[in-house]
Amino acid sequence: MPHLSSNADRPDPAELDPQNAAGDTGTLGKAVALLDLVARADMPPRFTDLLKQTGQPRGSLHRQLRHLVLEGLIDLSPDGVYTPGLRLLQFASRAWARNSFRLVAEPHLTRLHETTGETVHLGVLRDCEIVYLDKIESRQAVRMHSQVGNSAPAYCTGVGKVSLSCLSDEDLHRRCARMTFDAYTQATLTDAAALLAEIEKIRSRGFAYDLEEHQPGIRCVAASIHAPAAGIVGGISVTAPAFRAGPEQLEAWAGPVCAAASAIVADIARRLGPRR
Amino acid sequence: MPHLSSNADRPDPAELDPQNAAGDTGTLGKAVALLDLVARADMPPRFTDLLKQTGQPRGSLHRQLRHLVLEGLIDLSPDGVYTPGLRLLQFASRAWARNSFRLVAEPHLTRLHETTGETVHLGVLRDCEIVYLDKIESRQAVRMHSQVGNSAPAYCTGVGKVSLSCLSDEDLHRRCARMTFDAYTQATLTDAAALLAEIEKIRSRGFAYDLEEHQPGIRCVAASIHAPAAGIVGGISVTAPAFRAGPEQLEAWAGPVCAAASAIVADIARRLGPRR
DNA sequence: AACAGAGTTCCATATATCGGAACAACAGGA
DNA sequence: TCCTGTTGTTCCGATATATGGAACTCTGTT
Incomplete structure (x- = not known):
């Protein structure tokens, strides 16, 4: 090891x-x-x-x-x-089509989308950024693939923050040192201290919020997907416009999101176990 | 020298x-x-x-x-x-999001999709393959991005053949020599001679058919998009299941497809002209 | 014409790559 | 337990490769 x-x-x-x-x-x-x-x-x-x-x-x-x-x-x-x-x-x-993480997660994303009716994201942590591996939109009006493969800073997205919360403190601090904090909105966390404090809250809470920290008017709840044995650090989220995502609604979504994340982790372990 | x-x-x-x-x-x-x-x-x-x-x-x-x-x-x-x-x-x-060819073509693809009600493809010739740059599906049931970035042999697809027909004979022969012809279906052209004959027909006709040559039960009409000044060789197509795409229907689609292709070429010239 | 800017080619030299072999880690088998 | 084959990693001299400065070409401009 x-x-x-x-x-x-x-x-x-x-x-x-x-x-x-x-x-x-x-x-x-x-x-x-x-x-x-x-x-x-x-x-x-x-x-x-x-x-x-x-x-x-x-x-x-x-x-x-x-x-x-x-x-x-x-x-x-x-x-x-x-x-x-x-x-x-x-x-x-090709990379996308055969990505086993995405393939395993897909049915769970679909189910999560059906239960919540909102947009669902699957993201992976790469350095200090989140790369979106998949996305299921509520309305097909906007082009779907516009997001797949896109990346966003980890410190201001739900999936990003919850992914960071999986890391060891050492690793976390190392990455924080490399970040540059831009204030995308008024709610954006703009320094490492604020981010670290937020991550502590996320750790004890078990999931993360993004309260219009990246895009004004957009909120989300995110749960982590952490499978060290498979080298996976990422997460999923349910995203919605602010007027549809009040505090109680977000909290209500947290359950299904965490459940889906756990189910994905379990599936990964199942796939990875009997290998070779 | x-x-x-x-x-x-x-x-x-x-x-x-x-x-x-x-x-x-x-x-x-x-x-x-x-x-x-x-x-x-x-x-x-x-x-x-x-x-x-x-x-x-x-x-x-x-x-x-x-x-x-x-x-x-x-x-x-x-x-x-x-x-x-x-x-x-x-x-x-990033490459996809900023690809100017795709951006220029997009509105025309949408329009073509609206007039025909069938799946529309945008493809570019790369070596002996067609790379699909964009796709507008009639039914969203199947995941969209499954196709974007995918590639297929040029000799057995509508967009591929019509793209080949734009090349100089010299270039065409050179590429043919590098192809390996696999019989995907019974209708697939399986040698260079057959392909060259087909291309002659396409040249005089002005557009190409794919009559279940790549996938059984799938037919299409394709028109070329050739803009040497922009280094673009590609095409667009309207694709449909065979039962919905009889000979007369395909011929009926040919008009709109060619019109859309011409419009795209015109737009490309317009964009490229006033540059610098 | 002369000039300036952009792009291309050439060649000695420094450097990265090569590839063999030694070195670890780990599995199963006797 | 010890051996032995398989798999993955590291090291180092010889060699091939990339480097970068400068010369060169081509185009459009003053």
Whole structure:
């Protein structure tokens, strides 16, 4: 089990790049950093834009981009702008379709949606962000996939906070140190102390609220899904507009949400147990 | 001009890998090949599985995997199996949300769906495959995103064939040579000659049919979206079960489909024109 | 024409990767 | 219990690869 315990006295693998907390990944690291720039950009960047942002020499950048284009991870339009490549979609599509966590959770999400009648989310903690793995909307008016794969800060979402509450204090503090707190709304927790206090409450309560902390007018109740043996830290939530989600209503939803979360954890254990 | 003439006697840079026809992309190429293996696998592979499939030495493979894991492109479960990473979803989500082709096409897809009442697809040609960029289903019963990002062979789908018909003969033949023809149904075109003949018909007709060539019982009409200035080769289609899509019905849909495709091309030109 | 900006190519050098082999961890079998 | 095969991880010299500075091309501008 101590498959990661070996690094006892290592001071810090990489503290230069606050963005990417990972250790040195050499060539690949630069490539995905570049990919990230292209994917994050609001407007498709041209060569020179990337040149400024990365600060790399022309030749290197050019080669890296060429490789990424050849691999289909980035597209180069005839007018010289770089856009994320289609191959990313293919990869993600497969990743999503076969994600066993999502597959196990799906029926429970559906059931939860049926009992509450509101939007249900499934999210996973990745670094300091929540990545939404699945979503069942109450009204199909808005495009569904607009959310799947999306990510949001952990500190201001129900699923995010409840996921953080599963972590060890050590891990929790480490991640908090890396967060940047933006005040999305008036209710957003804007510093680590407030977040830690909130997490203590969540721990004793057993589930989390999001009271318009990320989007004004949107509230939710979230329960954690923690399966260390499967390497899963995430959660589910029921989300609704504020006028439909008063305090007593939210509390009423907490039961079903927690029940669904427990059921998912149980299913994961069942799937994982008899393996091999 | 002689920018590659230095290597006069080297037999051939890369003829080992018939799968990937791209030029040498060095380290990155190996990394994404590995990622591809993990993403394609039906069951999440363990280290040894990958060792066999890649034929690489242990040390090298181990380092590559570690880098991919550190970058979040691959997840390593505690039980030692490798699964596609969440970061792929994040990348794809952004790529999809900002894809200007999709954004431009969306209103036209909606309109086409309203006029026909059937499922509408938007696809882009990538190598010899069609990647579905968007989809509007007639019945929401089935999960929508199950298709977005999915890919299918070009030779047996409506959007695929009509996209191929836009290419130059030279390009077309080159791609045909790389295809492997599987008979998905009895109607599937199973060799290059049949495909080329079909494409000639499509060119003169102006649109393509898929008469249960990919999935039994599913037919469609597709029109191409070709905008060389934007580097776009793709198409849209209206898809329906065979019993609802008789010959006369399909022909009736052809008009709206072609009209929508033309409108999209026009919109693309409009967007692309005043740029810069 | 001359210029500036953007993009591409070249080449010596530093560096990351390679791949073999040794090293751990763990399983079952005798 | 000890052995033995399987699986996964780490190390290190040789080598192939990426690096980055500079030269070069092409386009549109003054």
